[in-house]
Amino acid sequence: MIEVTSDLLCTKLKKRAPDTHKGDFGRLTIVAGSRGMVGAPMMATLAAMRTGSGLTTLAAPASVVSCVAVGLMEAMTLPLCETEQGGLDASCMETLLPHLQKQTACVVGCGLGVTNDTKQIIKNIIENTKCKLLLDADALNAIAGTPELLQSCAQTPVVTPHPGEMARLCGIEISAVLSNPAKLARTFAQTYGCVTVLKGHRTVIAAPDGTLFHNTTGNAGLAKGGSGDILSGMIGAFLAQGLSAVDAAVCAVWIHGAAADRLSEHMALTGMLARDVIDELPAVMKALDL
Numbered sequence: 001m002i003e004v005t006s007d008l009l010c011t012k013l014k015k016r017a018p019d020t021h022k023g024d025f026g027r028l029t030i031v032a033g034s035r036g037m038v039g040a041p042m043m044a045t046l047a048a049m050r051t052g053s054g055l056t057t058l059a060a061p062a063s064v065v066s067c068v069a070v071g072l073m074e075a076m077t078l079p080l081c082e083t084e085q086g087g088l089d090a091s092c093m094e095t096l097l098p099h100l101q102k103q104t105a106c107v108v109g110c111g112l113g114v115t116n117d118t119k120q121i122i123k124n125i126i127e128n129t130k131c132k133l134l135l136d137a138d139a140l141n142a143i144a145g146t147p148e149l150l151q152s153c154a155q156t157p158v159v160t161p162h163p164g165e166m167a168r169l170c171g172i173e174i175s176a177v178l179s180n181p182a183k184l185a186r187t188f189a190q191t192y193g194c195v196t197v198l199k200g201h202r203t204v205i206a207a208p209d210g211t212l213f214h215n216t217t218g219n220a221g222l223a224k225g226g227s228g229d230i231l232s233g234m235i236g237a238f239l240a241q242g243l244s245a246v247d248a249a250v251c252a253v254w255i256h257g258a259a260a261d262r263l264s265e266h267m268a269l270t271g272m273l274a275r276d277v278i279d280e281l282p283a284v285m286k287a288l289d290l
């Protein structure tokens with residue numbers, strides 16, 4: 001098992017060249033949100049922009065976009081048709097699919113809810129888009145009975161389950177996930193050809209070739225709603241910037257935890273918020289000389 005360190009990150013991340021432009025840092029779309037879960041898309045989008053995504057678009061139910069757009073000045077938005085319950089309507093694919101064909105990477109699932117419509121949408125995205133994909137939260141719940149769908153992705157996808165989501169994906173109890181997370185993550189990655197980020201106090205990252213990484217940054221200040229949404233946006237940003245699926249996951253997981261560790265130097269873990277972690281990301285990257 002490889003321990004993720006700042007030295008390892010320095011071999012994977014490059015400082016920006018002075019003559020660079022936004023097109024060099026990729027186009028990322030975040031498909032997220034539903035009535036009652038408007039924070040998740042916002043946090044994922046802000047974290048992606050703080051992690052260097054060139055052009056970031058939030059694709060969400062139209063009413064969610066109306067709520068959050070004012071707080072996402074630097075992002076573009078793609079308002080999508082929604083059901084009466086305020087989740088995405090399957091007919092939104094007429095707008096979303098052509099949009100995704102132009103994108104480098106797509107993060108899907110944060111706060112999306114699980115309905116028949118979202119299940120159809122996730123299957124459609126997996127089977128019909130060519131960009132790099134990260135599936136989190138309700139995108140994972142949507143494929144819980146059919147994880148083999150991951151093998152239809154055009155490029156190696158990243159999945160970011162917490163133990164509850166991993167248990168649903170694998171059809172096992174949470175206790176079974178917790179009994180040997182590294183072994184389970186590796187088997188899942190190898191079986192379905194995806195980079196598997198199994199989150200927890202000490203997150204493990206497994207690559208489809210069986211390589212395993214172990215992260216030691218992060219603390220209990222992250223044990224709050226929103227922390228996982230941030231991580232998804234960060235991995236998406238690194239995917240958009242051209243990192244491989246495994247490198248994007250390794251770098252984002254370490255930086256995410258390191259931001260919480262930096263905050264813990266002057267803030268009680270009890271009071272740490274996801275938004276504090278997002279704001280701390282540039283300081284962590286500065287310390288890495290990025």
Ligand SMILES: NC(=O)C1=CN([C@@H]2O[C@H](COP(=O)(O)OP(=O)(O)OC[C@H]3O[C@@H](n4cnc5c(N)ncnc54)[C@H](OP(=O)(O)O)[C@@H]3O)[C@@H](O)[C@H]2O)[C@@H](O)CC1
Nearest residue numbers: 037038039040110111112113137138162163164200225226
């Ligand atoms: N502001 C917003 O808009 C926010 C929106 N959000 C959105 O909410 C949606 C639902 O996501 P969710 O994770 O809250 O519910 P769900 O998938 O049922 O998981 C709970 C189950 O998993 C278990 N479990 C979890 N971690 C574990 C661990 N480390 N170790 C062990 N067990 C663990 C947990 O166990 P228990 O707590 O019962 O012990 C329980 O059984 C999703 O779309 C998300 O994006 C959130 O991001 C919050 C902010």
Ligand SMILES: Nc1ncnc2c1ncn2[C@@H]1O[C@H](COP(=O)(O)OP(=O)(O)O)[C@@H](O)[C@H]1O
Nearest residue numbers: 162200201218219220222223225226227228229
């Ligand atoms: N005690 C902890 N120590 C270190 N990291 C933690 C701890 N608790 C949570 N995290 C991290 O916070 C994130 C939580 O993700 P998740 O459970 O998906 O949250 P949410 O869906 O509420 O955003 C993961 O990256 C996890 O590794």
